[in-house]
Amino acid sequence: MSDNSKRSNRKGKGLATETNPLLLSSNLNLVKEQHRNVNPYLSTNNQSPNSSYRKVHERYRKGLKFFQKGEISAKYELERKVKADEEARQQEEDERKRIKEEEEQEILKVKVANGELPDFSTGENKYLKDLTNIPTVEWWDKPYLDDRLEIFDKYRVPCREGDNTDEEEEEDEDFDENMKPSIRYVLHPIPIKVDEVVPVSKVYLTKTEIKKARRNRRKIEREELETKIKLGVLPKPAPKVKLANMMSVYENNQNITDPTSWEKTVRNQVEERKRKHEDMNLQRHEEAMKLKKSKMQEVSNVDNTKGNNFCKVYWFKSMSNPKIRFKINTNGKQLDLKGFCIRIGNEGPGLIVSSGDEKSIKFFDKLITRRIKWDESYKDKIQDKEITIEGNNAIKLWEGNMNNDKFRRFFMKVCENADQFKKTLEEFDCEYLYSMFYNH
Template sequence: MPGKNHKHGSDDSNAKGLQTEINPLLLSDNLNLVKQQFKNSNQNPYLQDSSSKFVDYKLQRRFDRGLKFFKKGEKLNEIAKKRKIIHDSIEKNKLELQLQNELERKRLNDLRTKIENAELPDQTKNEEKYLKSIETIPKVEWWDEPYLNETSNSDTLTLVDKYRNDYSNLNEDDDSDEDDEDGLHPSLRFIQHPVPIAAKANSTSESSVVIPKLYLTKLETKKLRRNNRKLIREEKESRIKSGLDPKPDPKVKLSNMMAVFENNQNITDPTAWENTVKTQINDRKQKHLQENEKRHLEAVERRKANALQNSMDISSYYCKVFYFKNLQNPKIRYKINTNSKQLALKGTCLRIGQDGPGVIISIGKEKSCNKFEKLLTNRIQWNEPFKDRDNDNKIITPTDNICIKTWEGILEESKFNGWFMTVCDSREHLISILSRSNAESFLDTPGMEL
């Protein structure tokens, strides 16, 4: 152990530990204590010789083992082998599943064929509860046994001779069942056999089956439409994922033009990229407008075709006549005029003066006339308050305004070419307008107080 006067930089090459002075705290007068504390030099790493062996044997073994480098492509080959094993197992599972599905499909087809051929009971109809097995079916049913010979238990079935005769030309006394023992074989002479009627050729076809119309609520209709659109969207996505359809172009807008990964144009030349995005936006807008115009034209053509079909379908005209006291409310006039055009009705609405009584004549299909009647008698509130624009928006509240049906019936032809509404100066003016269409007789109906 170095003494007090051991200085740093000593030439003693056999000195232990660091070349520095000892800590004053380690100095002690009891040399035996110091000797005992540092008896084993391995406890103090600063006092170990440079020639001493490595203490951590694990690290020593690691250094002795050295470094091991993999050859080029060795790990890639191992990964490729693992991938091949996984791929082979997946393909094997697919083939096994496909084979199982094919066997199950074949089994179901065989089962369906046997059920159709009455070889097996149909469990969906609980036929197994009525038929225990195919062996329980008798060769001859009990109700057919009296008409067969007793020796008909063989493979061939034969009728009794009396049932082979033609009874159409025999007299009543010529036929006798006295030879029949115990009445085992019943008589067929006095039984009328109706002529079978041939079934219609298309009676069992799918086109002849009338499927009732299903009426849904508004919520059910929305849900059905939402589910159908979801199925169409999922099918489109699956086709894109499987590669059957190309992936749609990203919808680039000015708000996300820098975030969409299109090419280097949005980085190198932002102005050109902005012009490209604006061009795409304009193209999408023009496409949207063209589709809207196309749908509009299709709807117009469809309405024209429906109107033409409705005009051709009418073989007889249904007519209803109504009487009202007052038609001063513009809201009611608008409803009457609009609904009559929507229902494709022919006729007229005539009234005497702005606040006088009048008559409504509606001619058209029975369904349209019934809807128009519900409008006039139930839906319209004839005593509803309204503002009179001709009198400084004064609120007028009718009290005894009514609308009643005075006559209904069927006409061979329409007395009017279309629908019109007119304000007449007097009763004579109203009658003259109706006389032009030979319809003045409608004023003679009961309840008409003009």
């Protein structure tokens, strides 16, 4: 019995599929030659329906489909129009609801004013009861009343002789008119309104998180712009031509036949881009300065009579160190302080008067009392030698609130003598500080 007959007699082993005759051949060159120069994309209908190239053949038989010019743009334009109409209808519906709610609120206000409804703002709804549930007589009065709701005779107090009943009746009538209780609700004290909105603390990101968020945001914006350009919603931007790539960006005859004029055109484009870039930077700078100026104006317009103007006065022995002068002058201007720093001579004593908001004054106070090393030696660049100022220090003389001041900005001044020093204080109505300076 042959091998093929043995294999055919076996049942229940493997699939009932005949082996491909190519696999029965041990000649690999024969298999390779049979599949040479075969293109799967040019398959014919003679192949069996189980061919691996059937899907490719079906795709090419149906043909390729392309969008017509402007088809995508028209589709998106229609979607935008439908969305705009939907938003307009929604706005009209919201406006009608708002007008209806306002009318209902006006009707409720009138009813509350007339006493027909409780006032929810004062909490009357918490104490108002249904009139149908109010009994005719309270339980504590029932033992003293009969069926006709009249007081029993035994509980009546007879009038004594000599009593002026007319005056009592008049008083009772006045009492009934002026002290008539309300049967609708009992007036309770207005409850204190508590702010139920709990302020949410801000979440501050680290430098790395800020950079990552900015990078992701810019990536999304860039992808949206690229998608709109691909769909034809936005025009394609002009290529950025430079002298380095001027010969390869555009493939035309101008850069070959007349390279001089083409170079001039490219240089003009470069200058135009540079001009737009500078104009954009200038515009951003102007907007930032305008915002900063408006904030400074708001700070300067704060009423100083409400205790928002804090002032501190310091005495110092010497300010010959240029580093100290630079720190005081720079911080005074950056913190938007008002006041001055004046001294007698270049190495003489002086006063520092600082005025501003609480936060700025607190920062400036730490600068004067902690950060600055007053007794630190420095190098004189003119004489080229090391100068030591041992024992130099600064002391706080006074602090408090100032209702009014004449300070416009923070400045530094060197006075020639004590008379000029005192005259400078008098210009700002601070002559009383001279006695503190002199007695120190």
